[in-house]
Amino acid sequence: MVKYKIFRNSMIFLLMLVIPTTILFSYSHKVSKVVVRKTLEDSASKQLKFSMNQLEDDLRQVEMQSSTLLYDSSVKAFESSNDFSEYLDHLMDRKYLEEKLKIQRSVNSFLYDITIYLPNYDKVISTEDGKTFNKEFFKAAPFYKWFTSTENGEKKFHYLVSSPYQTKPNLLNSSIIIESTINSSYLKNVLSSVDASGIGTSFFYFSNSEIFTNAEIDPKIIKLLKNNINFNKNHSTTPSLSVLEMNNKQYLVQTLYSTSLEGTLVSFIELDEFLSPLENVSLLVNVSLFVFFITGGILTFILYRHFRLNIRHLIKKIELLGKGDYKSRVTIKANNEFDYLFGHFNNMAERIQTLIENVYEEQVRTREAEYKHLQSQINPHFLYNCLFYIISMARKSPDAVIAMADNLAKYYRYKTKKPGNQTSLLDEIKLSENYLKVQSLRNKRLHYSINIPEEMHKIIVPTLLLQPIIENAINHGFDQKIDSGKIQIKGHKSEQNYMIVIEDDGIGMSNEEINRLLKRINQKQLLDEVGCGLWNINQRLINQYGPSSGIHITRSSLGGLCIKIVIDNHENEVLQNGNITS
Template sequence: MLKYKIFQKLLTMLALLLIPATLLFAYANEASKEVVKHTLEESASKQLEFTMRQMEQSLRQLETQTLMLVNDSTIRAYASSSDFSEYLNHLFMRTTIEEKLTLQSQAEPLISELTVHWPSIGESITSQGTIPYNYGVLVNKPMNRWIVDKSEGLLSFRLLFSFPAIAPPDLSNTVSIVETTISSDYLRSVLAGLDVSGNGTSFFYFPGADIIRSNDVDMELAMNLIEKGEFDGAAIAHPKLSVMQADGEQYLIQSIFSPSLGGTLVSYIQLDEFLGPLQKVNWLVNGSLAFLAIAGIMISYLFYSHFRKPFGYLVRKLEALGSGDYASRATVKTNNEFDYLFERFNEMASRIQSLIENVYEEKVRTREAEYKHLQSQINPHFLYNCLFYIVSMANKSPAAVVSMAKNLSEFYRYITSKAGSNTTLEDEIRLIESYLEVQSLRNKRLAYEIDIPSAMLGLSVPTLLLQPIVENAIVHGIEQKRTAGKVHIGGIARGDQYLIHVDDDGNGLYGEQLQTLIDNVHGSSQTGDEMGCGLSNVHKRLTNRYGGHSGLTFSTNEWGGLRVTLHLQLTQKAGETDERLISG
């Protein structure tokens, strides 16, 4: 292969100038991006963790206050105060409890409602007044943990503590239950405080419930995160970090799990908004590098257009002429010294073409005529066998006749459409399978196996390459031996050489018989033997197509039958085929 050393040296010098500068800038740019991105991630992570820690502390305080209320002596005594004669004390105790609940809810802005239930007497008191006692609702609420409640379209969070602490499922023997309720407005205030920090937009996600968000949250992005399971298994103490691509934008997603409420606090940041200012610096440096690159390219182009291009054009024309394109001519005008070389090349190509046209094309026509003659010898051989089978089975098995006729029609449709042309080995194998199916109708003991590597199926081969060999294996091998019935077709790839083996377990050929077959197939003359004639035709087609290193070989296989091997040598030395055809 020709190497353009001068042009390569020029390009190498230019590359040594541009590539290090570009790589250095790219590294500095990526490093600055990583620093900014890391700083942003760390700041947002700390803010998210701080917010969650504050919220959890507030919830712990509410849990402590609720636990103190449920153990309050007044609340516990109220359940039995109505049993005594001093009923006024019962009313006074009720008023005291209402005042406690009111003061408690006003002192703690997180609380939207405080409720005390007494299952034993069927009463309930809230910080907002008396409500009816509802056993059916109360008995289904889990105790001693926060629960998410979505009733009447409003999302709230409730905590229930009972006295005694371990309450039976039916609330029997339960003295009192204190229920603390916080609304979703508290969580929205937490989100608002987090968003004010400027580290992104945040929302709360509760599995099976709703999303608590501010107006700035992109709901499409939030739902996309939920569908992808971004928060599955998010029960971790520290923020979880991930980067997501959506609508051509990159988002930094951070989430932290709330062990009290069972939800996830999510914050997302659009990275391009924070990394955008770095792009201005990138454009300035890129502009300088682009100017340097354009100057280098212009110098390279001048050298390319005045030397490399015409020289490469001449090399391609020489390669085309060497590969057999004798009509190749140099038609480009360069207005320099290359025009003289192009004229001399055209004169040489014209003389070569006139010589080839008188000999080579005539030889090609002769080969094509020989192919057609060989093809006409093969087709009737298969047709006569099939027609004889149809006649013999017409009264015995109409189904077999139908199958035979169908396969026969498919076979002739194939060879008429492929006549005089090449095909692929995969099509030939498909034809052989159809042929073997037809033969298995005649001979019930016939079994076959085809093992051709997939890499060989795309090989371009002449039509009806394998059918005569398989037919000979059945007619002259298997049908001549009562115990025979196996046909195996296998392929082997060895570099640029491909081997196809056709084995049968018939009578086989030994000694003088095998040598006679080899002489008939490889010799210049053909005998009247049907088997030798068919195999000789295939051998000639292989040698004509792939050269003298290709063709058929014969040997005895491990079954005692005959092995026919097709050798396909796909690559040849330059000019070997042309020289062979010209010399006849």
Template sequence: MLRKMYMKRFIYFFVFFLLLTLSLFFVMNRLSSKTLEDNLIGASKNQLDYVKGILDGIMYEANMYGVQFAADSDVRFYQSQVIELSNYDSQMKKNEIVDRLRQILLSSRSIESIGIYWKSEESFLSTNNTLEARLPFKEVQERGWRIVEGSLYYFAVYPYIQKNGKVEPAQYVVGVKLKTDYLKSLLKKAVNNDSSNAFFLFNQQQLWSEKEVDNDLLKAVNSMLTPQPESTVKYDYHTKSDDYYVLSRYIEPIDAYLITYTRTNDFLQPLDRNRKVFLVSILAVLTLGLFVIFTFYRNYYRNIRLLEKKFSQVEQGNHNTRITENTDKEFYSLFRSFNHMVAEIQELFVSLKTETDLRRSAELKQLQAQINPHFLYNSLFYIMSVAQFSPDAVMRMSKHLAEYYRYLTKLDQHEVTLESELQFAEHFLIIMTLSKKIEYKIDLPAELASLPLTPLIIQPVVENAIQHGIEGRQGAHQVTIDVKRTQTAITIRISDDGKGLSQEDIHRLETQLESDTPPEGIRGVGLWNVNRRLRNTYGELSGLQFSTNDWGGLSVLMLIDFSAEKGETYATTDRG
């Protein structure tokens, strides 16, 4: 697996890991920013609700005092009593009402003044009995909240309750003026810190604030405002350099908005700074990582790939390859060991080839020496016995005997063709048919004639079929040689109609052939030798197999399994 991990894949994985880390950090940073912003907005909403609650209490208090004095009997009958009372008693009555109004101011922090104005008499009682104080009362015809000269008033009129749906003119007006500075001081409770500001916006025109409000922000907010009395509405406002979130709460009784806005840059700036530091760190890690990868590639990976390439050449049989590139200390010893190892392997293969050639030559000479001399004697005696009355038989015997021994004496190569090996076996069979009653048949497909084959591999099996098969059974006289091919092997089946072998004898014979040493004596040595040569030359899947045929005799199957190299040769022969 490590051999297949290319450098490009490693770089891709490294970059992917960095991008994944960067993405996770970006997501975490966004989540942190969102969480912080949500917490800030939540805190601002709570503060806004708190101020709204205080303001509702102030308005309720002003409303209550206005209604209280509008329905008060002393106030309602004050004008009629003044006419009937003396000047002293009238003044005392006036002082009594004013004292009651002033007592309210002592118990309230939000009320600046309270006044009562009788329209028909144009008389005015107030805690602030100045000419300017009575002016806001003159135009009032109905109860409600008003902004007059930058101050917030609540007006109650008498009659307070209209009868039968008829609008009756106001007899007198009770006005409660709230402290503007106190209302502005409430705005401090609606801000988080110096990055926040709050203000009241009345009728979307008049502004109350303790701090200066940016005009562009005010215009943008004014265009976005919608009256939603029961909820706090959030808006976003952005400039080139700053980001804001804006919260507004509509106060329906006074037709005003309580608005707070916060610049988020001051809160998110530490996170932005951390993000920038992290990005710089990621770039530094990326640069360092690429440098390490380049160094690894130059000093290690390239040398490892070179070593892998050289090993592949050795596997393909190129034992002359060497590593001649200059390298550093880490790989110098390894490359030197590789060159030494390949040189040793090359010497070993040369030595092995020499020994193999010598062994095959010795085996061939041994096989040539093992040819039964009795075969020659019997053939010569046959020639002598028929020389006087059958010259043709002498000529045929002499011809095939000469071809037989010429093949043996001139055999100096390690491979022959299948056709020549079968011709050699046929010479032997013809010689045997001249002296004995034997019939034979050889079936060789034409496309297999030039197939390379190790020499003297078929004749010993044919000779064994005649000596131990046909000669051991009365009337036996048939020998067949059948050559076939499969996908990866060649089979040569040699069958006779001799006495055959029992299953126990076949098993015993197969056991002898599997032995590493030849059987004692001369019986079975030929078959053991053929089986051993087949396995040594063509691999462990090759060898001899035995079975009883339809004649009752023995069939010897010679299986030749071609390796990859032999298979290529076979395929070439088959195509030719």
């Protein structure tokens, strides 16, 4: 009963999760479509109204400039001076008027041409090259309103004003005619601004059923619009919204009438294409919910059947391990992914057991190493030599005495306080510097350099890591070679490990001797006392940081030995995140 009850409750929980989610998504999808459509309508309406207002403002500005120019004193002065056309003043008036027309045209944000006609004198001043006086054009042209014409296949828009003003202007009775001309590129820019908003395709529809557009438009769509929208009566100054359908596709159409051009700005967009991403998302979510429901039921059954027993057994073993039974191991075979977990648990338990044994062994080795190094360093011979040096230099060089006493005190203080089996690399560097300073005061041919980046100073290393190696270089390398005395200590970091390199120019060793020494220090148990210091350091590095760490010995380019201390980067960072063992 318990099994079916758990499974049934899991299925009920799954249904309670999926059904409300499905209902909520369906409602949100419906609301999203309404909101997106409303946003589209508002955006299209605002863009259409903005473009139309800008168009009307530009045309009104041109009309006002044309009317103002008609009664400009410079135009009147030029007209009056035509009776004396051979005088210089007349030529100067013409030149001034031409410059003024260019300036007036450049004031606007768009390009248009201005032309002044003097019918009585058959003269023309224009910003457009090659402009002539065409009497036939003016006989049919309306005044004080915009009208269109086609010149060389290009549509142009004209606005004419005349002086004196007449209800029905007669060309023969007009003394001055001002013509403002806008070419088709201006309307194309207006349409481009509408299209650039991404809310559809736009075009102009004029009263003579003429279509002006920037791009090719499907004739079927034009026919659909003409059949369903009465452009001749739809002269509202606010955008008009319509939804038309053709071939199972809905089109959102907005129109706005231009009173100046007596044409309609039309913008349309296919709703299905605009809303298709929402439909794709809806389909994807529905499929995902269905798959989630099926997989959820299967997962509930599998978890119930295979999870509880395995977890219970694993928890029991973890509790035993926590109580100190490090020999505790998982013994059941699950024949599923738990085998991987059980295997890693067993490996972890084995590593913990091994680590505890290694730590105990390491502590024994460390204490032994500290004892041996203390015993070897605190000896009468080394101490007496330093004291005799202090006595001999007491009168000759007090500074040398102070330096010897200071470094000797720091050296023995560090060696005798037993700092534990781990410390920072910075402490080891300081100890090595104190030792080298003591030795360099006694041996003037000893020169050393330490170049270890600051970013390595904080890494955790075994105690007495560097000083025994330096001591070997001085005692066994320099004493048998008169012209030696150089020690270089360097450090660098890579992605895999830290490396500390100690080189000297002492007597060195042959390749065969190096190989024998490497073989001894890599033995698990040391059979003799030769190389015990290097063996101790090497074994502690391997135990603490893994088999990729340890000591490597080669011949140095200086002439002596090159000892490389390699510390695994990852394992050392784990130690840095914890506490240093004391």
